[in-house]
Amino acid sequence: MTSNEQRAIPYTAPRILGDQAAFWEAAKEGRFLIRRCLDCARTHWFPRSLCPFCMGETAWEQASGRGEIYTYSITRKALPQPFVIAIVTLDEGPRMMTHIVDCDPESVRIGQKVALVFKASEGDGPPLPMFKPVNISS
Amino acid sequence: MDHHAYIVGAYEHPTRKAPDKSVAQLHAESAKGALEDAGLRLEDVDGYLCAGDAPGLGPLNMIDYIGINPRFVDSTDTGGSSYLVHVAHAAQAIAAGRCDVALITLAGRPRSEGSSGLLPRNWGENLPDAPFEAPFTFVTVNAYAMAAMRHRYEFGTTLEQMAWVKVAASHHAQHNPHAMLPQVVTVQDVMESPMISDPLRRLDCCVVSDGGGALVVTRPEIAHSLKRPLVRVIGAGEAVKGPAGGYFDLTFSAGRWSGQRAFEAAGVKPADIQYASIYDSFTITVIMQLEDLGFCAKGEGGRFVSDGNLISGVGKLPCNTDGGGLCNNHPANRGGITKVIEAVRQLRGEAHPAVQVPNCQLALAHGTGGTLSGRHAGASLIMERL
Numbered sequence: 001m002t003s004n005e006q007r008a009i010p011y012t013a014p015r016i017l018g019d020q021a022a023f024w025e026a027a028k029e030g031r032f033l034i035r036r037c038l039d040c041a042r043t044h045w046f047p048r049s050l051c052p053f054c055m056g057e058t059a060w061e062q063a064s065g066r067g068e069i070y071t072y073s074i075t076r077k078a079l080p081q082p083f084v085i086a087i088v089t090l091d092e093g094p095r096m097m098t099h100i101v102d103c104d105p106e107s108v109r110i111g112q113k114v115a116l117v118f119k120a121s122e123g124d125g126p127p128l129p130m131f132k133p134v135n136i137s138s
Numbered sequence: 139m140d141h142h143a144y145i146v147g148a149y150e151h152p153t154r155k156a157p158d159k160s161v162a163q164l165h166a167e168s169a170k171g172a173l174e175d176a177g178l179r180l181e182d183v184d185g186y187l188c189a190g191d192a193p194g195l196g197p198l199n200m201i202d203y204i205g206i207n208p209r210f211v212d213s214t215d216t217g218g219s220s221y222l223v224h225v226a227h228a229a230q231a232i233a234a235g236r237c238d239v240a241l242i243t244l245a246g247r248p249r250s251e252g253s254s255g256l257l258p259r260n261w262g263e264n265l266p267d268a269p270f271e272a273p274f275t276f277v278t279v280n281a282y283a284m285a286a287m288r289h290r291y292e293f294g295t296t297l298e299q300m301a302w303v304k305v306a307a308s309h310h311a312q313h314n315p316h317a318m319l320p321q322v323v324t325v326q327d328v329m330e331s332p333m334i335s336d337p338l339r340r341l342d343c344c345v346v347s348d349g350g351g352a353l354v355v356t357r358p359e360i361a362h363s364l365k366r367p368l369v370r371v372i373g374a375g376e377a378v379k380g381p382a383g384g385y386f387d388l389t390f391s392a393g394r395w396s397g398q399r400a401f402e403a404a405g406v407k408p409a410d411i412q413y414a415s416i417y418d419s420f421t422i423t424v425i426m427q428l429e430d431l432g433f434c435a436k437g438e439g440g441r442f443v444s445d446g447n448l449i450s451g452v453g454k455l456p457c458n459t460d461g462g463g464l465c466n467n468h469p470a471n472r473g474g475i476t477k478v479i480e481a482v483r484q485l486r487g488e489a490h491p492a493v494q495v496p497n498c499q500l501a502l503a504h505g506t507g508g509t510l511s512g513r514h515a516g517a518s519l520i521m522e523r524l
Contacts, residue, residue, distance in 0.1 A: 014269035024269075045384035046270040052383035071291070071388060071511075073283035075335040078256040078275050085280045085335075087388075087511070094384020097271050110291045121273060128273050 009083055009099075013125020019049045022060055024126035032116050032129055034063045034092055045094035065116030066091045067131065074105045084108050088131050102132040142370040143229035144361035145521065147176030147354025148482040150460075150475075154318045154467060156348040157250040161193055162203045164245030164350040164469075169204055172352035177364045178239060185210035185237030185355075187228055189220035191246045191470040200243065210237035216378070216515030217507025218417065218472035220244075221353070223517045225478060226374035228355040238357055245350030246470020253346055253471060255279040256334070267381075271512070278419075278471075279343060281509035283335040286422035288388045290337060292437065295425065297337055299440030301328035303421035304341050304464050306448035311461025313490040318345045319465040328421075342421040344462075349469030351479055367486040373404025373520035380513040389437075391423075391506055392516030393430035400518035401432070406500060408432040411520075413484040413495045414455055415477035415503040418462040424448075427504055428455075431518065450493040459484065459493035474505035478519065485523040499523050 016024055026033045035047040039056025051058050072086035084100040100108050101119060113134045118127035149171030151164060173180065186208040192200045196213040210231045214223050221244055228240035255278035289295050305325055311317035323341060331340040361368055377395035401407065408431060418424045425439035433455060434442040447453030460466045460480040463473040481501040483489040500522050508514035
């Protein structure tokens with residue numbers, strides 16, 4: 001495992017914007033929320049108060065934290081240590097940007113099933129939603 | 139009656155490193171070059187367009203600095219594709235009688251200022267997407283790398299095919315005395331360069347250069363009164379594509395939409411195009427845009443660019459004959475204006491003789507601005523020589 005390498009990344013705390021504050025409050029409690037439209041019932045990412053498909057009002061709901069890797073890249077030169085940036089398709093539908101952690105970066109593949117794991121950000125910042133492969137073979 | 143606008147001035151600043159110049163100075167020097175190229179004077183300019191590379195409030199600061207008094211102003215910013223959008227907007231303004239002579243400028247000093255595609259860029263504190271992207275060190279290179287990775291997964295695009303885009307650019311750059319990277323490279327050279335963000339290696343990435351460029355667009359009567367070859371804009375399209383609420387497909391760019399609009403307006407087909415300037419921030423950018431613009435089927439871009447097919451005199455579609463962003467110049471980290479400038483050179487017959495397309499009458503220029511896996515704009519222009 002190279003999770004120590006991964007954990008060594010100093011993750012910048014996200015800026016808390018008004019309509020997204022509840023997401024980060026829930027993240028501090030280990031809950032992963034997404035928004036669903038009260039009119040058209042579609043989920044979306046990242047969270048907005050008005051649905052990007054129909055402008056209907058939206059509401060928070062807890063997501064499964066399960067998904068599949070749509071694409072990724074091992075970025076080798078941007079930080080002192082390599083990291084795996086990825087886009088994951090959530091079981092609830094939308095795709096989101098994240099890191100794949102707690103695994104050997106070289107083992108990451110498109111189509112891998114992944115599960116949510118929150119990782120700390122710097123200072124007093126909330127934890128960030130990341131993913132680790134499920135069914136790790138070691 | 140001819141309703142088209144003409145590009146009568148095109149100038150690429152020769153500098154690639156300008157530690158002792160200011161950005162505003164590079165804008166003004168580029169403007170002077172383009173007006174001299176057109177045979178027009180400063181007082182002839184009554185339209186001005188610039189984007190986010192211009193200091194301060196863009197037109198407000200640059201109009202004062204350059205010394206013009208335009209009655210039409212546009213500062214649309216779609217990243218590196220802005221200047222193709224500006225040509226289209228200038229053409230619309232001219233057709234509507236809003237101005238007669240439009241000046242477009244770009245300049246920047248990212249090389250002197252230590253910019254890199256590996257550094258996070260700060261677009262302000264109110265971006266709604268940034269809290270969910272910036273902490274993951276989402277930078278220019280991995281934005282394009284993730285699109286490349288998916289393209290490889292879906293279509294089998296190989297690293298060697300991507301490398302051919304760079305090889306073609308280098309074959310052209312060897313003839314450009316101003317090119318930042320004039321040496322010819324091989325597929326093997328690209329494959330042996332360090333991996334930056336899988337699958338993009340160092341030689342898959344464009345240069346970081348200081349510089350600038352400017353264009354002058356005018357109405358037919360004025361164009362015909364000047365002494366330059368006649369290059370007119372016969373089709374334009376613009377489009378913006380983003381993550382769309384989380385439901386997106388990274389295998390195509392906004393060029394699919396902007397290209398279709400430009401070809402429809404021009405009434406020509408991709409097969410008619412004799413020369414193409416295709417934005418080459420990275421090798422994968424070219425492959426995807428060629429597909430999106432209809433030069434080949436989706437997924438066939440890798441095969442299309444192979445074996446020198448983009449090299450002038452060798453392949454079927456001469457592309458970026460100045461050496462492109464990959465080898466020549468990517469001023470202000472925004473390559474759109476140099477794409478138009480080289481297309482104008484080709485249509486005038488003023489490209490380097492070693493890369494000049496014989497009797498070039500129809501050319502396309504296409505830009506992608508922003509980040510391919512994130513929010514980006516496509517802008518397409520089709521130009522013909524009379």
